Amino acid sequence: MNKLIKQTDHKTAPKKNSIKHQTKNAFSPAAMFSLKLTITAIVVLTFLLFSYSSFAEQTNTVVIKSYDNTQVANTLNNESSTSKIRTISNLHHTRDEIIEYKVKQKIEQYNNLSPVISSGKKSLKTLRTRYYEENFIIYDGYAQLIEDIDEDSYYQSFSVTFDADLIYVNPHDVAVVYAELYLSENGGPWLHYYSTDSFIIHGESTDDAFEVVSTLEQGFNSNHYDVLIDLYEEGNPNIMATYSSDDTNSLYALPLESSDYDPEFIEYTESYTEVYVSDGYYSDAYIQAGSNSLLGILTILAILLFRQFNRVNQTDNSLEKT
Secondary structure: OHHHHHHHHHHHHHHHHHHHHHHHOOOOHHHHHHHHHHHHHHHHHHHHHHHHHHHHHHOOOOEEEEEEOOOHHHEOOOOOOHHHOEEEEOOOOEHHHHHHHHHHHHHHHHHHHOHHHHOOOOOHHHHOOOOOHHHEEEEEEEEEEEEOOOOOOOEOEEEEEEEEEEOOOOOOOEEEEEEEEEEEEOOOOOEEEEEOOOEEEEOOOOOOOEEEEEEEEEOOOOEEEEEEEEEEEOOOOOEEEEEEOOOOHHHOOEEEOOHHHOOOEEEEEEEEEEEEOOOOEEEEEEEEEEEEOHHHHHHHHHHHHHHHHHHHHHHHHHHHHO
């Protein structure tokens, strides 16, 4: 009986030592290096991802590019639309400031031309041109959302189209006008973002509609923005007509964001075959990953590094078994 117990202990002891030895060598130096490299890469890329988001949120500079996209026949400037792209950095002028500036500028011009009048009464009525406010109307206005690269339903580019008309006048009368455009973020103050070129309107014609195409380049949070249009007659500092989100839902709560919040979508696809020599068979694997910028890179590198770690570990285990 004692001999049987000794024989049993003698047979089981090598198995315990073998299990202990396999556990100790489960991760070879090469496999451990790959594991450490994987963890380090994940930590670094995660830090970069959050740092990028924080930088986008903390930037105080806003940049918007816009241009007129209307019929050349109605404009006084024959330049092409793309050559008239204007970039505005920092939308810090409110609507009230723009209105006040125009009035002061016109008074200064009037005073310089008429020293006699400047010493007497100054009235904006003397600054009027041939038409009155009641002769102008913005008949229609609407916005179109154009480009959303990351498909999160917030757009970085949009257009605003409006049709200004002359009313209560001869149908063949024309007027030279221009417009000031404003944005309001989530009900905030109206901030000026574009001044159109001067263009001609013909009575109540629908053929003189004017379009402004804009791209938010930097500093615009993902939010809802309203649009306001002020129409001016050339040479008159007074607003002739106004059209905004109060008049149509098409200019209300536009889902917008600048391009630094709208990164390009990156799709990664890899097909490969892994051979498991120790088990005597192989299997095919297929990876497809899509994401936005650093998040996609993080996912892809994590997959590749873990895959490399598994290959090294399996190769080491196969060599130990042989």
